[in-house]
Amino acid sequence: MLTERQLLILKAIIDDYVCHAEPVGSRSVSKRDDMNFSPATIRNEMADLEELGFLEKPHSSAGRIPSQKGYRYFVDHMLSPAALSKNEVSDIRLMYEQRFLEFEKIIQQSAKILSSLTSYTSIVLGPEIFESRLHQIQLVPISKDNAVAIIVTDTGHVENQAVSIPEGLDIGEIEKIVNILNERLRGVPLIHLRHKLTTEIRNVLAKYIDHHEQAIELLNSAFKDSHNEKVYYAGKTNILSQPEFNDVNRVRELLNTLEEDALVSRLFRSEEQGVRIRIGEENQFAPFDDCSVITATYSMDGKHLGTVGILGPTRMEYQRVVGLLDFFSKDLTNLLKQRYQKSD
Amino acid sequence: MLTERQLLILKAIIDDYVCHAEPVGSRSVSKRDDMNFSPATIRNEMADLEELGFLEKPHSSAGRIPSQKGYRYFVDHMLSPAALSKNEVSDIRLMYEQRFLEFEKIIQQSAKILSSLTSYTSIVLGPEIFESRLHQIQLVPISKDNAVAIIVTDTGHVENQAVSIPEGLDIGEIEKIVNILNERLRGVPLIHLRHKLTTEIRNVLAKYIDHHEQAIELLNSAFKDSHNEKVYYAGKTNILSQPEFNDVNRVRELLNTLEEDALVSRLFRSEEQGVRIRIGEENQFAPFDDCSVITATYSMDGKHLGTVGILGPTRMEYQRVVGLLDFFSKDLTNLLKQRYQKSD
DNA sequence: TGTTAGCACTCCCGGTTAACGAGTGCTAAA
DNA sequence: TTTAGCACTCGTTAACCGGGAGTGCTAACA
Known part of the structure; x- marks a missing residue:
């Protein structure tokens, strides 16, 4: 198990890296308010964390970046979903209230809201028709x-x-x-x-x-016409703003993948209740090796209907996104109940 | 007016540049089979053509590339639309014959065929609903x-x-x-x-x-619901393979534009009968400054219905694309007549 | 014993330089 | 009018160098 201090450092590094997209060094970690150790101490811990597989070095004299295992540990043991701010909640509510929407429009709208709130790409699977x-x-x-x-x-x-x-x-x-x-x-x-x-x-x-x-x-x-479920995208090009996608070839590969609805739907579909996080190679799909996919399901009458999800770099704001998706999954379920269930 | 030889050289340069995407020098032009002049002669002519605005130099010691004016001249005066090969025609027919298709599917299918034949991006505007x-x-x-x-x-x-x-x-x-x-x-x-x-x-x-x-x-x-006409895309990411789109920022800008159906539809819509070519800045739209757009219309009962088009780099295979679009515009018109007009 | 200061070392990055080559424009000869 | 020759330009590439950020190790310190 990791010590308290190791946890603190791992979290600090993930925080920093998620935010700045650059390897983080011992000095900058030690400068944090909640960090009362010298760079040298931090360095020792970082070496240990690297040995354990939670961190890696792009090259010998660079700072550390979190490994997939590092993100996974963070997500499994240290993640407290960020609660949405009041503003966010009311923004979302507002967008839904605009007018009466048919089922599909609601789903579509959700995708838009999600992508605009996260500036990642959002993908929403409609119900299995x-x-x-x-x-x-x-x-x-x-x-x-x-x-x-x-x-x-x-x-x-x-x-x-x-x-x-x-x-x-x-x-x-x-x-x-x-x-x-x-x-x-x-x-x-x-x-x-x-x-x-x-x-x-x-x-x-x-x-x-x-x-x-x-x-x-x-x-x-x-x-x-065996229409599979529909796939709604929003912010398809958001991901191009991420520095890890500076290479046109990779971008092409990724966008090509996103054009294949069937593929995307297979990759995103999640039957489990609740929020699910797949990091990098956990997606089992090469073009997504540097991406993380976070999904949540929505349902009606307790029956699983579809999936809302976010596609971003592995360097993703996990807590925020998880918080958002959690909220959406519940909100969407409620909204659908309110709109359609009473008609039974 | 341009001399016979100047035309020959202009055409040679456009050919070469379209194919290789690199400035073409006097030496390589003079090596062509139909070119019986020395590099020095070609150089003189090239200098003249540059003075006239048909060619330009990326820098002083590079070869020449066609200017927009050069393409325009080529397209206006020297373009003989490439006739489609028998194979191509039968391929196309085959794709349409697959099964009975509703109107929309036909249009959609057309976009797919076009993009796969050209490896540019194809955009088809459905009928004004x-x-x-x-x-x-x-x-x-x-x-x-x-x-x-x-x-x-x-x-x-x-x-x-x-x-x-x-x-x-x-x-x-x-x-x-x-x-x-x-x-x-x-x-x-x-x-x-x-x-x-x-x-x-x-x-x-x-x-x-x-x-x-x-x-x-x-x-x-x-x-x-004032649904404008629908816009069908195919091969959206094809254009990313073109060397002129090696810059992620430009790509993002372009793809963002392509997500805006209304914008695209406005830019592509063409009321004139026949094939229409807009080169680079002729599109009057900054993100398309390095692109050419070739469109053709299709109609029913002599009434203009929609537009088929290709978006590619200004360095485009004009003759081939014009040939294709010409064919499509007529074929589509025929197909629609055959399928729908008899029901009147 | 855990922590920290000090220091040598590594490696990336940015800027500079030099060699190279593709291509040009000009001149003079054919 | 055409072409061979030649000096010149300029982008590209590789090599080099110094600075800087960061590391790992060692030794001293609390």
């Missing part, structure tokens, strides 16, 4: 051959998908089909739609619809 | 207080907007309202919806609906 339930389905014919299938979920989310109308189905039949679907499928989670379609609905359609096989085909393509 | 006409409108209540307004256009585009239901309106009335709207407003350009609402529709509603003022309020907010 399949988790939500069918509220209403519409089939709007556009021409003789084409139509748009519109699915509205219980959260007010709207999905639409162009479909072609198979030979033989006429407008009247389509209307009948839609009525049947709305009767039978309201409240069904989107993820079960296709299954229901090939069982229960197939039978019902067979009874009432002439060209039921064509109808099934149509509906199949209407339901097929 | 207001230009398209209302096909159908739906109001789907989600809870007692909230609903989703869904607008389907004649191109199969779907817009949706969360609205709150004013006190006093009940489900029955909402249904009546929707019916009235669909009867009266089908075929009306979206841009005229709000006007119609406050004139014709207001009167009709006043006649048939009890809480018609609340209804107007509801519809107003349903129509308010």
Whole structure:
């Protein structure tokens, strides 16, 4: 275990490095108010901390910087999430209050607020669309051959998908089909739609619809768009201001990664309740080796819905970000409850 | 006017510079197959071309690079759009044929193809949403207080907007309202919806609906979302591979700009038929001073719909890009005609 | 025994210098 | 009119150097 003094020094170094992005030397540590030891003493401790793997030296005559293990220790044992200031809280509330927002807009807005408060990149995963339930389905014919299938979920989310109308189905039949679907499928989670379609609905359609096989085909393509959850970004370029991303090649790699929604969503998705911190290589993904990812989940009815997260350099203001995400995760959960749960 | 030989040399320099991104000297120009003059002769001509403003020197003992005026001259007088190779054409066709695509997907796909073929950044502006006409409108209540307004256009585009239901309106009335709207407003350009609402529709509603003022309020907010045209990007980070964007600050500035859809749309929108080239400062926008923007329009029923464009360094393969965009602009117009026009 | 002052050493950084090479402009000859 | 020759310019690179920040070690001190 680390001694009291070692903790103090480790914390001081992390603090300083997070703030100034430069190796910190014994002299500057010893000058801190809460530090009553000479540089020489500090140096001894720093050597020990380095031996233990919590610090490293960029080169032999530079100061020390925290290692990944150092950050990890700090985060695990010494982190007290920063409480938000009153101003921050009211700022956030204000941004949500602006007007009635649909589910998606709330999520999007959250991403914006987060990135503007942290000046890191924020990434918010929307709910697995399949988790939500069918509220209403519409089939709007556009021409003789084409139509748009519109699915509205219980959260007010709207999905639409162009479909072609198979030979033989006429407008009247389509209307009948839609009525049947709305009767039978309201409240069904989107993820079960296709299954229901090939069982229960197939039978019902067979009874009432002439060209039921064509109808099934149509509906199949209407339901097929397996939209994963949406990924909302804000402050994508914030991270370029960090001195560790001064190299265009690295930047390109990182930004390319961020364009791949599926990848990002896989990396960010977190099923655990609460705040989760992944530091550097813990992300198991080379382009993020110098980044830390902090995520928190939000939920509704106690069911996990999505994830809010921050992507920054490993040299990140952990306490602040953790505090913020914690707040957001709870606030978002509350907000959603307030807005949507009462409609059940 | 420039002599035959000057043209030849200017073209050679542009070719070389576009390809290698380095100032080109008299020696390398004279070595070209079609160049039967000594370096000294070339040097004289180059000095003349510089005096005329078509070339410039980064410093006194470097080779020459084309000036903006040089590119402009090249583009205006010497550009023969490169015809696409058979392979390219069939590649493109293939990508469109994959499956039935709704309007938006086609546009999006086009952006992808363009960027992958050019390795520049491609930007495609969707149709001014207001230009398209209302096909159908739906109001789907989600809870007692909230609903989703869904607008389907004649191109199969779907817009949706969360609205709150004013006190006093009940489900029955909402249904009546929707019916009235669909009867009266089908075929009306979206841009005229709000006007119609406050004139014709207001009167009709006043006649048939009890809480018609609340209804107007509801519809107003349903129509308010003044969605400009959508902007689709592809290959956003391609431009980072260009050596002229080796500076992170410049990159940040550029990428920040690209996040501002409204700005980009204003800069790219082109009303003129055909291909349009803006070189460097011709863009009238500082972050694009080292960029060229080439755009072409696509249309339907002879009516201008949107713009396809390429953003690259001023040192761009003009002939190839112009050829491509020309092809795209026509192909897209055809495709849209084939898919949507017959439904009229 | 823990702490600290002192000191030699290491290594980065910024500035200077020198050699080099690519390219030019000019002059004079073909 | 073209071209060979040559002096000159200027950016690039490598080598070098001194200063400074920081370290590790040692020895003295409380």
